[in-house]
Amino acid sequence: MSFRHFWAVTKKEATHILRDPYTLFLVTLSPTVLLLLMAYALSVDIKHVPVVVLDQDRTQLSQSFIQEITSGEDVDLYGMASSMDEVENLLQRGKVKAAVIIGPGFADELNRLTSVPLQMIIDGTEPESGGFAVDHIGLRAEAYILGVLEKRYQEMGQELDLSSPIDLRVRAWFNPSLKTRNDLIPGLLSIVLGLPAMLVALTIAHEREHGTLEQLLATPIQRVELLLGKMFPYLVVGMLNVIFIPILAIMWFKVPFHGSFVIFFLLSVIFMFAILSMGIVIGVFMRTQSAALALSFLLIFFPGFFLTGIFFPVVSMPEIMRMESLGMPGTHYGFITRGVFLSGVGFETLWPYAVMLVGLGFGFTALASLFFRKRIG
Secondary structure, three states: OOHHHHHHHHHHHHHHHHHOHHHHHHHHOHHHHHHHHHHHHHOOOOOOEEEEEEEOOOOHHHHHHHHHHOOOOOEEEEEEEOOHHHHHHHHHOOOOOEEEEEOOOHHHHHHOOOOOOEEEEEOOOOHHHHHHHHHHHHHHHHHHHHHHHHHHHHHOOOOOOOOOOOOOOOOOOOOOOOOHHHHHHHHHHHHHOOHHHHHHHHHHHHHHHOOHHHHHHOOOOOHHHHHHHHHHHHHHHHHHHHHHHHHHHHHOOOOOOOOOHHHHHHHHHHHHHHHHHHHHHHHHHOOOHHHHHHHHHHHHHHHHHHOOOOOOOHHHOOHHHHHHHHOOHHHHHHHHHHHHHHHOOOHHHHHHHHHHHHHHHHHHHHHHHHHHHHHOO
């Protein structure tokens, strides 16, 4: 391999990027814009779920109970209903996502230490919001009722026996607040940083479509020199994004970063090499820009959502999908980003994913080099 040939192709590609404002925007700013859009659109930390309450008991105890279950930012009390017809109307119009029905005799049954008449209705068209309201109100209702029962037992000179054979104490490591954004944004890095791979595929397809690729192949430049020379400028720009985008995630979205930035940067270089090599393979096999763009979406962008573990755990996928996910650089990079950002693990834990990325990078490069000359005609 001649470094002079490689550098000549690199300078040509870098000049093209700098002179074309659209390409320059797509390479430099589009990953940041895409991260901002997806981070705000896909964050699913549910807050302020509107609920309505039908109080059929109308006692001081039921009013105190309502205040307890609707306090905080998780659910908002939309209003007090006067009948079941009003509750049904609010649910049908989508004004509320859940309804709490306090039956008559609520205070009497609670004072007699018997079963408490309580019902919840949720809007099944949005089960996430309704389910969240059930969990939130259920926990607060249980805490309130236990507090009332404990007070009643104390008044009778007895102790409320809440002993259980299991003393369950839950702690959340790495993401104590359980914010979805803290887990989502590190996973999205594998998608937004993969955008240059799509541009590499489009560049090669553009050269073939306009006949300039044949002119390059008429020179003494070898296939590997040409492919790596086209990849290198996008790799350099991609590494600038690797520096800027994590800073954006940390400073703007307050995502914790517990690991080593040096390790993260070096492993990101390997990921960029692997994903850009994948883009080169697409460009080699596609003859037009439209076809290269469509295949890039099908092989890089969409699988990045569904096969890399961002939304669905890889271990929960069917076996054939798990095998497919192993061929996606974003799958391994997703483990790396979450491990460095949230868990703070080092290379001793992340090296298997680095090895897989190196293997994919060299494998894609070899495949592109093998079929490049054969596919030019």
